[in-house]
Amino acid sequence: xxxxxxxxxxxxxxxxxxxxxxxxxxxxxxxxxxxxxxxxxxxxxxxxxxxxxxxxxxxxxxxxxxxxxxxxxxxxxxxxxxxxxxxxxxxxxxxxxxxxxxxxxxxxxxxxxxxxxxxxxxxxxxxx
Numbered sequence: 001x002x003x004x005x006x007x008x009x010x011x012x013x014x015x016x017x018x019x020x021x022x023x024x025x026x027x028x029x030x031x032x033x034x035x036x037x038x039x040x041x042x043x044x045x046x047x048x049x050x051x052x053x054x055x056x057x058x059x060x061x062x063x064x065x066x067x068x069x070x071x072x073x074x075x076x077x078x079x080x081x082x083x084x085x086x087x088x089x090x091x092x093x094x095x096x097x098x099x100x101x102x103x104x105x106x107x108x109x110x111x112x113x114x115x116x117x118x119x120x121x122x123x124x125x126x127x128x
Contacts, residue, residue: 012103012104012108013095013096013097013098013103014093014094014096015093015094015108016091016093017091017112018091023109025109025113025116026113028089028090029089029090029116029119029120030083030087030090030125031087031090031119031123031126032086032124032126033086033088033123033124034082034085034088035062035082035088036059037088038080038088038090039059039064039080041122041123042078042080042090042119043064045122046066049118050070051069051070051071052066053066053069054066062079062080062081062082063079063080064077064080065078066078068111072097074094074095074096074097074104074107074108074111075095075097076092076093076094076095076111076112076115077092077093077094078091078092078115079091079092087126090119092112092116094108094111094112095108096111
């Protein structure tokens with residue numbers, strides 16, 4: 001990631017993961033499981049996490065939306081998509097609530113990294 005992109009990411013309140021993200025820690029994670037199984041396990045993990053409030057969970061669409069209510073407030077959408085048999089992708093879109101300035105100083109990025117680490121411990125990651 002270039003210097004300009006690193007500074008820009010600090011002064012933003014939104015982050016999205018993707019296959020071609022410039023930050024390697026924010027690239028889509030792939031897991032060796034079905035989308036249905038990944039959805040169930042992710043949903044169960046989120047239900048037991050402190051400071052997380054699940055707003056909606058649509059297994060047929062592979063989407064879970066949630067609020068982070070402890071500490072800094074954030075809204076997160078997790079997308080779980082079956083790519084191939086036994087290969088499922090998980091992506092995030094996270095926006096931090098900010099009252100004064102539209103800046104979170106990397107909170108949304110760190111939130112996504114933390115959630116990916118939790119998922120990596122419960123699901124079987126596929127190396128890229």
